[in-house]
Amino acid sequence: MASLKAGSKFRSAVCDAQVMVIKAPAGEHTLLCGGVAMLTGTETAAAGAAADPAQLGGTLIGKRYVNADESLELLCTKGGQGGMVFDGAALEIKQAKQLPSSD
Amino acid sequence: MNITTLLDMAAEAFGERTAVVCGDSALSYAELRERAQAGAQAALASGARHVGFLDVTGPAAPVALFAAAYAGLPYVPLNFRLTPAELNELAARIAPAYLVAGPEFLPLLTPRADIQTIPRADFLALPAAEALPEPAEDPRAIAVQLFTSGTTGKPKAAILRHENLMSYIVGTVEFASAEEDDAIVVTVPPYHIAGISSVLSSTYACRRMVQLDGFDAAAWLAACRQHGVSNAFLVPTMLQRIVEHLQTSGEAPALPALRAIAYGGGKMPLATIERAMVLFPQVDFTNAYGLTETSSTIAVLGPDDHRAAAASRDPAVQQRLASVGRATMAVELQIRDEDGRVLGPNQPGLVFVRGAQVSGEYLAQGSLLDADGWFPTRDRGWLDGEGFLFLDGRADDVIVRGGENISPGEIEAVLLDHAAVADAAVVAMPDAQWGEGVAAAIVLKPGAQATESELQTLVKQRLRSSRVPQRILFKSALPYNETGKLLRRVLRQDFV
Numbered sequence A: 001m002a003s004l005k006a007g008s009k010f011r012s013a014v015c016d017a018q019v020m021v022i023k024a025p026a027g028e029h030t031l032l033c034g035g036v037a038m039l040t041g042t043e044t045a046a047a048g049a050a051a052d053p054a055q056l057g058g059t060l061i062g063k064r065y066v067n068a069d070e071s072l073e074l075l076c077t078k079g080g081q082g083g084m085v086f087d088g089a090a091l092e093i094k095q096a097k098q099l100p101s102s103d
Numbered sequence B: 001m002n003i004t005t006l007l008d009m010a011a012e013a014f015g016e017r018t019a020v021v022c023g024d025s026a027l028s029y030a031e032l033r034e035r036a037q038a039g040a041q042a043a044l045a046s047g048a049r050h051v052g053f054l055d056v057t058g059p060a061a062p063v064a065l066f067a068a069a070y071a072g073l074p075y076v077p078l079n080f081r082l083t084p085a086e087l088n089e090l091a092a093r094i095a096p097a098y099l100v101a102g103p104e105f106l107p108l109l110t111p112r113a114d115i116q117t118i119p120r121a122d123f124l125a126l127p128a129a130e131a132l133p134e135p136a137e138d139p140r141a142i143a144v145q146l147f148t149s150g151t152t153g154k155p156k157a158a159i160l161r162h163e164n165l166m167s168y169i170v171g172t173v174e175f176a177s178a179e180e181d182d183a184i185v186v187t188v189p190p191y192h193i194a195g196i197s198s199v200l201s202s203t204y205a206c207r208r209m210v211q212l213d214g215f216d217a218a219a220w221l222a223a224c225r226q227h228g229v230s231n232a233f234l235v236p237t238m239l240q241r242i243v244e245h246l247q248t249s250g251e252a253p254a255l256p257a258l259r260a261i262a263y264g265g266g267k268m269p270l271a272t273i274e275r276a277m278v279l280f281p282q283v284d285f286t287n288a289y290g291l292t293e294t295s296s297t298i299a300v301l302g303p304d305d306h307r308a309a310a311a312s313r314d315p316a317v318q319q320r321l322a323s324v325g326r327a328t329m330a331v332e333l334q335i336r337d338e339d340g341r342v343l344g345p346n347q348p349g350l351v352f353v354r355g356a357q358v359s360g361e362y363l364a365q366g367s368l369l370d371a372d373g374w375f376p377t378r379d380r381g382w383l384d385g386e387g388f389l390f391l392d393g394r395a396d397d398v399i400v401r402g403g404e405n406i407s408p409g410e411i412e413a414v415l416l417d418h419a420a421v422a423d424a425a426v427v428a429m430p431d432a433q434w435g436e437g438v439a440a441a442i443v444l445k446p447g448a449q450a451t452e453s454e455l456q457t458l459v460k461q462r463l464r465s466s467r468v469p470q471r472i473l474f475k476s477a478l479p480y481n482e483t484g485k486l487l488r489r490v491l492r493q494d495f496v
Helices: B003-012 B028-044 B060-071 B085-092 B120-124 B162-171 B193-207 B219-225 B235-247 B272-280 B305-310 B314-322 B406-418 B452-462 B488-493
Strands: A007-012 A016-024 A031-033 A064-066 A073-078 A084-086 B018-022 B026-029 B049-054 B075-077 B098-102 B113-117 B144-148 B155-162 B182-187 B207-212 B232-234 B261-262 B284-291 B296-303 B332-336 B349-354 B375-383 B389-394 B399-401 B404-406 B421-431 B435-444 B473-474
Touching: A007 A073, A016 B261, A073 B003, B003 B028, B003 B060, B003 B162, B003 B193, B018 B028, B018 B421, B026 B028, B028 B060, B028 B098, B028 B120, B028 B144, B028 B155, B028 B399, B049 B060, B049 B085, B049 B272, B060 B075, B060 B120, B060 B144, B060 B193, B085 B098, B098 B120, B113 B120, B144 B162, B144 B193, B155 B162, B162 B193, B162 B296, B182 B193, B193 B207, B193 B284, B193 B296, B232 B235, B235 B261, B235 B272, B272 B305, B272 B314, B284 B305, B305 B314, B314 B452, B332 B375, B389 B406, B399 B421, B406 B421, B406 B435, B406 B452, B452 B473
Parallel strands: B018 B207, B049 B075, B049 B098, B075 B144, B098 B113, B182 B207, B182 B232, B232 B261, B261 B284, B435 B473
Antiparallel strands: A007 A016, A016 A073, A031 A084, A064 A073, B018 B026, B144 B155, B284 B296, B332 B349, B349 B375, B375 B389, B399 B404, B421 B435
């Protein structure tokens, strides 16, 4: 369980994926990547931590990931092989906004 | 949350790609990050609380912007056109500071113990950083502090927090969306919000930035050809000069790589954009409306809107070429009357905006957001039935004549319609009877003639007698700032 604050960073315990929290609901939540809890700050992966082969959907750099009601939004700052799961539900890529380049 | 994430991602994913080109010098995204971290180390070692920047556009500008962010300090670019007295006053307000300056501007600063100045060339040649502390994750930390031009009194320090800028960029730019060959030409000064948002947008898109010092139409066209420029941002005056240059020189508007021109920062004359669309039929034009306090763009009139307006016979659609477009998906817009009531479509009032990118905040004055997060832009305007925003000047420019609110824009439009008039501006003048009266400054076309009474009659016929300028001055030019904004406060002095 972890509290997710806007601006805080998490990294996968089992692949290269890194994310930054854009927004998150208050309270304690579980955030997994590759089936294993993601790490923040000085936390280190538990010995023998291994990815769940069924949880390797991949996380792509530059994509924003959201839960169903979009109360959680994460920006992937480094891609990895693991897929992310928040409170038991897989996160989806937020649809890219078609906006012409304005500056 | 820190804007350094944008550069870290670009440097990790496309480190070899050129980030910035200026004359003979160039930096890749990896080098831009390395230089910025070196700058951060030096700024931190100096004990500074701000990183200042006093120079023209060049590679040192994006380096200093990100150096400040890596150091966790606010970045404060100063307007190099200010007088030495004004500059030293602002420098004192950011002390203790680490201040990067061009060699021509260094002598303007009075030396003081709490400001460490560093010449631009030395700043770009600092030894690489050894181990930098991770920038704080606090989204509320100040990323950029911009001194507003100050229409009255001392310049105000507008602040943009990391969360405002990150929300703007991540919400409106797709990471690494630039093609390998894409390049944007940047001609806005580094102390302007458009200059800063341009660096952040291009970095996140992993796009090459081609920097030009100052603006000259011929040089701009040459740079576009030389560097295969695909994108450009221009203030309306610059586009006007490009159009005029092409017309008078007979130079072919051949810019095969150019795909998109975005413009903003002031009112675009209809004739200019119409002419530009004919000269550059392959180019996507985008009108971007934004303010310093909103981290740049909040409304966009996109390429399809431009083409639809140009092709339509429906006056309501044609008219949209004069609008600034619809709210981006990152913000909401609202029009309110003077008493705060929300107005419906086509009802003119005051423009309000809400969204995570909107800071609406000044250092001394605090936040101007209301309880529900809405920011009063002080721009006047209305939304049409489909959400297109039309602007009608600043609330502060409205002339209050005997209790009647008069917008300068409608009178200026009539005056500009006269065949002899090249430029026109309407401002308030003191009036013993009405409180304020209508005054106009006119620039005539070369060799053309028009009398004061002739112009007064024109306004009286088209509008009504209260709109008739009681005084008209003929001038050789109107006062504009470097981004093409009319300096009404300067003009008002002529009528005191």
